[in-house]
Amino acid sequence: xxKKLVMLGLLAxxxxxxxxxxxxxxxxxxxxxxxxGFSQIGAESAWRTANTTSIKDEAEKRGMALxxxxxxxxxxxxxxxxxxxxxxxxxxxxxSPVVETGWEPVLKEAKRAKIPVILSDRSVExxxxxxxxxxxGSDFVEEGRRAxxxxxxxxxxxxxxxxxxGTPGAAPAIDRKKGFEEVIAEYPEMQIIKSQSGDFTxxxxxxxxxxFLKSPEGNTITALYAHNDDMALGAIQAIExxxxxxxxxxxxxxxxxxxxxxxxxVAGKLNCTVECNPLIGPxxxxxxxxxxxxxxxxxxxxxxxxxxxxxxxxxxxxxxKY
Amino acid sequence: MVIVKLLKLQTRYxxxxxxxxxxxxxYSIGLASFSHFGSLRVFVNLLGxxxxxxxxxxxxxxxxxxxxxxxxxxxxxxxxxxxxxxxLEKGWVPATVIxxxxxxxxxxxxxxxxxxxxxxxxxxxxxxxxMFFARGLGFIIHPQALGINxxxxxxxxxxxxxxxxxxxxxxxxxxxxFVVALLVAMAIAHxxxxxxxxxxxxxxxxxxxxxxxxxxxxxxxxxTLAGFFSxxxxxxxxxxxxxxxxxxxxxxxxxxIAAVVIGGTLLSGGVGYLAGTFLGILVLGLIQTLITFHGDxxxxxxxxxxxxxxxVFILLQNLVTTMTKxxxxx
Numbered sequence: 001x002x003k004k005l006v007m008l009g010l011l012a013x014x015x016x017x018x019x020x021x022x023x024x025x026x027x028x029x030x031x032x033x034x035x036x037g038f039s040q041i042g043a044e045s046a047w048r049t050a051n052t053t054s055i056k057d058e059a060e061k062r063g064m065a066l067x068x069x070x071x072x073x074x075x076x077x078x079x080x081x082x083x084x085x086x087x088x089x090x091x092x093x094x095x096s097p098v099v100e101t102g103w104e105p106v107l108k109e110a111k112r113a114k115i116p117v118i119l120s121d122r123s124v125e126x127x128x129x130x131x132x133x134x135x136x137g138s139d140f141v142e143e144g145r146r147a148x149x150x151x152x153x154x155x156x157x158x159x160x161x162x163x164x165x166g167t168p169g170a171a172p173a174i175d176r177k178k179g180f181e182e183v184i185a186e187y188p189e190m191q192i193i194k195s196q197s198g199d200f201t202x203x204x205x206x207x208x209x210x211x212f213l214k215s216p217e218g219n220t221i222t223a224l225y226a227h228n229d230d231m232a233l234g235a236i237q238a239i240e241x242x243x244x245x246x247x248x249x250x251x252x253x254x255x256x257x258x259x260x261x262x263x264x265x266v267a268g269k270l271n272c273t274v275e276c277n278p279l280i281g282p283x284x285x286x287x288x289x290x291x292x293x294x295x296x297x298x299x300x301x302x303x304x305x306x307x308x309x310x311x312x313x314x315x316x317x318x319x320x321k322y
Numbered sequence: 323m324v325i326v327k328l329l330k331l332q333t334r335y336x337x338x339x340x341x342x343x344x345x346x347x348x349y350s351i352g353l354a355s356f357s358h359f360g361s362l363r364v365f366v367n368l369l370g371x372x373x374x375x376x377x378x379x380x381x382x383x384x385x386x387x388x389x390x391x392x393x394x395x396x397x398x399x400x401x402x403x404x405x406x407x408x409x410l411e412k413g414w415v416p417a418t419v420i421x422x423x424x425x426x427x428x429x430x431x432x433x434x435x436x437x438x439x440x441x442x443x444x445x446x447x448x449x450x451x452x453m454f455f456a457r458g459l460g461f462i463i464h465p466q467a468l469g470i471n472x473x474x475x476x477x478x479x480x481x482x483x484x485x486x487x488x489x490x491x492x493x494x495x496x497x498x499x500f501v502v503a504l505l506v507a508m509a510i511a512h513x514x515x516x517x518x519x520x521x522x523x524x525x526x527x528x529x530x531x532x533x534x535x536x537x538x539x540x541x542x543x544x545x546t547l548a549g550f551f552s553x554x555x556x557x558x559x560x561x562x563x564x565x566x567x568x569x570x571x572x573x574x575x576x577x578x579i580a581a582v583v584i585g586g587t588l589l590s591g592g593v594g595y596l597a598g599t600f601l602g603i604l605v606l607g608l609i610q611t612l613i614t615f616h617g618d619x620x621x622x623x624x625x626x627x628x629x630x631x632x633x634v635f636i637l638l639q640n641l642v643t644t645m646t647k648x649x650x651x652x
Contacts, residue, residue, distance in 0.1 A: 037617070067617030075467075075563060075570065077610075077621070080371045084614040087363040088356070101469030102565030105480045112490065125469055127476075169466070 035065045036288060037085030038120075039095035042073040046258065050322030051096075051121065051278035058281030064288075075099055079106050086113045092288050094118040100125045107131035116291050120284060122171075129299070133291060136284055136301040138276045140172045144179025146274045146307050147253045151223055154271065154309075155251060157187040159223040162212045162250075163195040164205050164235060166227035172276075173197075176227045176255060193217050198231040205231030209238035218242075226254040229261035229273055236269050247271055247310075257308060259320045265313035275305040278322060333645050334593070337586025340638060341601040344584075344631070348608045356615045363491045364611060370493070372607040373500035374399065374559035376600070379578040379585075380507045381551025383599045386582050387511075388544045389524040389591025390445040394434065394452035395552045396574035398427060400567065401460035402556025407468040407566025416474040423560075424553045430456065431549015435542040445545075453575070460568030467567040470560070479561045499558045503551070508596045516543060524591025580628055581606050584635050588643070605631070 036059060043049055052068075059066035067090060069081035075098050085093050086109055093115055097103060103124045110117050111131055119135040126132070151159060161184070166173030177195075184190045194212045198205035205226060212218060224239075226232035232254035239246040246252055246269045254261060257275035264270035280303045290297050308316055352359035369376075378395045385392045402423045409419045430452065437448045470476075485493035511517040519540045522530035531537055560566060585602030587594025609627050613619050 065617070067614070069614050069617070070621040072621060075567065076371075076374075076559075079563070080367075080610060081614050083367045083371055084364075084611055087361060087367055088358045088615060099467040099565070099567065101467050102563040102567075104476060104564055105562075108480070109492075127471070 033063065033065050034092070034288075034292060035067065035088070035090040036285075037067040037069070037082070037088070037090040037093045039069050039071055039078045039081040039085075039093075041071055041078075041096050041098045043070060044073065046322050047256070047276075047278045051280065053321070054279040054281035055120075055284060056281075058285045062285055062289075064285070071098060073098060075102060082106050082110065086110055086115060089113075090115065091292060092116050092118065094120050094284060094288070096121045097124050104128075104131070118284065118287060118291075120280065121278075134287060134297050134299055134301055136280055136287060137303055138305060139302045140175030140276075141179035141182075142302070143255050143274050143276055143305070144176040144181075145183050146179075147176070147225060147255055147272070148180040148183030150272050150274070150307055150309070151225065151251065151253050152183060152187050152190060155190070155223060158189040159191075159251070160217075160220045161190065161192045161194075161223045161225055162209070162221045163192050164198040164208060164224070164226040164231040165195060166197065166200045166231075168197050170200075173200075173227055180225060192225075193220065198226070198234070200228050200230060202230045202234035205234030206238045207234075209235035210242070213238065213242045213244075221250055223251040224253070226252070229254045229256040229258045229270075232270060232273075233260055233264060236264060240269075257306075257320070258322060259317070262308070262313050262317040262320055265308070265310045266317060268310065270310075272307065272309045274307050277303045277305045333642050336642050337635065337638060338595055338598045338601070340635070341584060341586055341598055341605065345601055345605050345608065348605065348612065352608070352612055352615065355612075359615060361491075362487060362489060366487070366491055366493055366497065368604060368607045368611065369497035369500060370562075372603050373494075373496040374555045374562060375574065375577055375581070375606070376500045376603040377503050377551055377558055378555040378574060379581040379599050379603055380503055380596060381548040381555070382575070382578040382582050383585070383587055383594065383596055384507070384511070384520055384544055384551075385445070385548045386579070386587050386589060387524045387591055387594055388520045388541070389527070390438070390541075390544065391449060391579070392434075392545070392548050392552070393446065393449040393575050394430070394456055395548075395555070395578055396571040397453045397456035397460065398430060398549065398552035399556040399559050399571045399574060400569065401456040401463070402426060402553050403560040403563065403570065404460045404464050404468065404566035404568040406557065406560045407470050408464045410470055410472050410475070411468060416472060420557055423557050424550060427549045427551075427553020427556065428546055429549070431552065432542060432546040434549065435545025438545060439538045439541045457568070457572075464566070464568060467565055467569070469565045475561065475564055480564070494562075496558050496562050499554075499561070503554060504596065504600055507551075510547075511596055516540070520544060521592055524593075526592070577606065577628075580632050583639075584628075584631050586635065586639070588639055589636075 038055055040052055067085060071077040078095060078098060082093060093110055104126050107117060117132045119132050121137045123135050165177060196208050198208045224235055226235060232252055236246040239250055252270050253272040255274045255276055257273045261270055261273040283303060287297055287301060382392060406419050406423050434448050434452050437443055438445050479495050483495040487493055519535050522535050523537060523540050581602035582599050584605055585598030587598060610624050613621055613624055
């Protein structure tokens with residue numbers, strides 16, 4: 001008798017669970033609708049969340065079925081998700097790899113199943129580039145060049161620059177430095193006099209800028225180049241605390257184009273931000289449509305990005321999604 | 323008398339049957355909701371994708387059966403994987419690298435077992451220390467993810483050792499490792515003196531001692547075996563990822579413990595089956611697969627469902643334990 005009770009209780013528990021799952025499970029019989037599987041790294045930053053929203057919105061707009069999977073920052077989850085996409089027979093797989101290595105086996109599997117793979121935002125290291133169709137994402141070197149170009153034009157080619165570098169070894173830090181230095185090299189009166197890592201964070205950006213200002217060359221700094229907006233926002237605090245006017249005494253240019261940067265520009269404390277656009281949904285789905293229509297697709301698609309200064313900031317601010 | 327015995331025998335199997343029915347129900351939900359769910363590929367993925375977690379859970383089953391706990395599993399896997407990638411990068415031969423990795427796990431487990439027994443320290447704390455130690459060690463060996471380009475890993479493991487099945491499906495080598503490890507572990511648990519000792523120590527350490535079980539050597543063996551399975555999980559993880567990453571598998575030991583509990587093993591020790599753990603792993607994998615197939619559900623639901631299942635099974639175990647006691651009393 002009691003055994004029956006136990007079994008009943010258990011069945012009730014399981015039934016509750018299954019109801020939860022079935023309630024959410026829809027029938028997948030709708031044919032001909034293009035099915036796209038997207039494996040996202042996670043939801044670690046506002047930038048990433050904006051990226052996710054952009055992709056989800058665009059899929060809905062174009063009437064495509066999107067299988068979206070959040071990998072919770074774990075590569076093994078991404079591999080599992082991609083395998084599941086293959087098993088489901090999706091038409092196209094896209095993913096933002098959490099790390100560069102270890103993708104060969106699963107991409108081979110996708111290739112054998114004849115499912116095209118698109119890399120979004122970050123690239124992978126594979127021995128055979130035919131394992132993916134294209135890589136859509138920002139060109140970090142170009143972002144650095146644009147920041148340099150803007151600074152050269154604004155200062156008339158004369159500046160003593162302090163540089164806040166991103167996390168050492170990270171691709172955006174290496175490339176943004178490279179692009180910026182390329183442009184600066186053409187202007188003999190522009191020099192980087194201080195350069196140190198601020199780890200892409202606001203707190204570290206502030207700390208390093210404080211050290212810059214206290215150093216013997218501190219008073220000669222006329223411009224600041226930060227590899228991302230967060231470090232620039234931290235540095236702005238440090239500059240204010242040192243009794244200087246950010247945006248006037250020291251011209252500041254940074255990269256990313258987050259909301260906080262636009263707010264700082266409206267307040268006159270930041271001069272320029274070079275956009276690093278997470279809203280690649282429309283471009284991604286253009287590429288997906290081209291692939292499914294059998295059209296040629298470039299191996300590298302650079303995301304569309306703008307440069308914003310104070311004159312455009314107030315107008316652009318309400319429209320910023322991240 | 324006979325009826326009481328029969329009842330006892332059957333109550334012992336209730337958790338196992340429950341796990342099997344959960345699996346069956348989840349699988350039917352998948353079949354009913356998604357058109358490709360019944361394909362062979364989905365089932366093979368279930369084994370291949372969860373092989374490293376499964377092997378880790380085998381080790382955890384032995385430890386939990388003996389009434390202990392091992393929190394170092396995830397860190398040992400990460401540490402083994404980055405050790406292997408680094409040694410291969412330096413030009414070592416794969417066979418040596420794999421042996422070194424397994425040896426590392428055995429020594430690590432033995433050291434923890436030694437500390438637990440000789441100084442009568444709680445397993446929770448010793449393996450917690452082990453967890454931090456192995457995680458740190460991994461980052462010291464190499465601070466970032468490191469790819470493996472050795473042809474043995476890319477071609478032999480990835481392609482040649484995979485078993486070709488119909489419909490273009492491949493049974494990956496990692497899945498074969500899992501199945502073999504499971505069979506060997508079952509043989510150890512149910513057919514050897516050591517296996518019986520594990521159950522005895524977990525059931526009642528004092529009674530086991532009085533029966534003449536050498537508790538010290540048994541515990542040492544249990545943690546050594548667990549260390550070996552953690553390292554084996556690390557090796558299979560490295561096969562699976564074709565890279566080493568010191569930051570990987572954070573909290574994996576908790577997934578392994580969840581699989582063991584869902585598989586019907588009592589956390590207090592002495593009762594449980596490896597077959598249950600196997601079913602537990604399949605259930606965990608199935609939940610993840612269902613959520614990915616659905617495609618619109620936040621993947622964090624996986625954790626919520628696992629949490630609910632663990633709770634249901636702990637309640638069930640509680641019931642079974644009281645029933646067994648009453649059965650004996652009668």
